[in-house]
Amino acid sequence: MSSSKFPDKAADLSSPAAIPPRERIVSSAADLFRKFGIRGIGVDAIAEAAQTNKMTLYRKFGSKDELLCATLRQVTQRAGAIWDELERDFAGDAAAQLKRWVEFQVDRLEQEPGGCDLANAAVELRDSDHPAHAVVQEFKNSQRNRLAAVCEAAGSSNPELLADTLSLLLEGARVSVQTSGPEGSSRRFRESCEATIAAFSTK
Template sequence: MCAAKNNETAVPESRRSARDRIFEAAKDLFYRHGIRAVGVESIACEADATKMTLYRNFNSKDELVAACMRDHDRDFWAWWDSVLAPHTGDPQAQLMALMAAFSHQCEEQPRGCPMLNAVVELQEEDHPGRAVIVQNKLRIRERLSALCREIEAHDPDTLADALYLLIEGAYISLLVLKGSDTPAEALPRIAETLIAAHIEQ
């Protein structure tokens, strides 16, 4: 690991602080290879830094993981808001835009949701990263539920649960049926059917 060092992308690489480089490297490596599979040494190496610098900026590997999860959480909600923004005031369009966006994201990020993958590896109840993930997922469920109430669905909580399960299923099934012909493509069509069934008449 950390072999070639072919990243000669002009100036910015050394312009960023070592802390930022380590952080980015950690996010990337944890996502691509899994948390337990990536050692702190290879993170430092990939960031063109050293293990000492890593430990000067993060108290432990676990806290580095937690920091990465917090960043993924921030990224996620920024993305979420950007998807909803064009359809402000039209909750049904927002729901459909969300499901389409999730479907597209599944095609672009072949390892699915970084937080969902992490939670499988972080089964220790008190891992500092777990709380971040759990809160992220709870909030997704809440927001979906709120949207479903806005469209006056017959059973908003059940509809929200359905959409939530579909999203998680789409993410996780990418790790199994990677590449071609994933069921995640059907996400928008399925959502349309479900929503229609919950608001008809």
């Protein structure tokens, strides 16, 4: 008899147990943090959901805070991939990249009614010295800077201000979805962005 705690699942490469423990822990923690909040879930529940134990969890991550930062970095990797997609699909056409960025964010608003995981974490963790805040701030700033670069390449009259305005529209739309639902002000996100981009156009 196999000594594995999950012999049947481990034999199935499509089962969660076939995924390396670190990946299972990060994925399970991200789902639970999203569903119950960071303060609302403990490491015991995370370990159980990841089909592992606390000893393994703490061996992979020194603390719950470290695990949280790992889940947020996973989110940044997925969200940051949009820029690779834009450059690949619309090489040399910054205006098309900017238009696709808006469409991408519209899709995310519809698919992620719970809002941005990073922004939610920053709001829940009021202590500005928490290590997660550094992860959130670095990502948000890098996204804004990438957006400003696209705005500049697209010929905006004031790319820095346009990038900041679009970023504010996005963050506001995410909050609106949570407070007012999809029929609230967030439904105007696309046209608000289009009007703003047009206002900064030099053509």
